Amino acid sequence: MTEPQPARRGRIALTGAAGSLARDIIPHLRRCGYELVCLDQAEPADPMGCEWVIGSIHDADRLREAFAGCAAVVHLAGIPLEASWEEISRTNIDGTQAVLEAARAADVPKAVLASSIHATGYTPVPAEGDLLPDDVPVRPNTFYGVSKAAVEALGSLYADRHGLDVxxxxxxxxxxxxxxxxxxxxxxxxxxxxRLFEAALSEAAKGFRIVWGVSRNTRGYLSPDGGRAIGFFPEDDAEAYAGELPADAAGAAQGSEWDRRCIGGVFSSPEPPMFSPRA
Structure with missing residues (x-):
């Protein structure tokens, strides 16, 4: 017997679609019934059953072509670690503005933007039992974190000025x-x-919103309120793996002083993880 197919839920464009985050979410969104148009600078070996558009996020014509007829744009493209200001600003900041402008020009009503905990990475780890709200003020811990704060600011601008849901x-x-x-x-x-991206694409996610992307962790200190408001109900808990982590001399799971001090962990240190592009 042929398995029933999910009801179609619209055409969605993804930038950075060959990256690791995209590989996590594409199968889920396809199971939800979304038709996906994937944009990246090269098609992966496994196209995952999607339509691919090969091009740069700095190519305005290519972006508008990819975005035509889409109900939303999911913007994942960007440098994922610390890099020089020139690299970060061109790719993560200018690239996001280009994507939002192309979405506006193509009459796409919604954009889902991948921000990061590092937009507010210098925020202190809260006391046990306290939760940090989704919109805790930005305190970036790297140029990368600055770029993600700029992503949020650009999203706010396009929501207020042009009426996009962001x-x-x-x-x-x-x-x-x-x-x-x-x-x-x-x-x-x-x-x-x-599940997070499915919720962000739902009708409940209107206007401009900032939402933590985090699982249902027993030791979590990031508020679930923003996610619940858009229908994000995570199911996984890091505690299931606690006993498998390497232990330090005191018997606790390994972690640095930066991990215990700032929510951005080692990214807040003088030597944050650096981006090394593939050869």
């Missing part, structure tokens, strides 16, 4: 599984990443 997702620690003490609080599982 959802900025402050992605916390998106890994296959938590890797250190900090991630027991900040982990976003691949499955919950799919």
């Amino acid at each position: 959802v900025c997702l402050r992605i916390a620690s998106r890994f296959a599984r938590p890797e250190n003490e900090r991630m027991l609080s900040t982990w976003l599982s691949p499955a919950d990443a799919g």
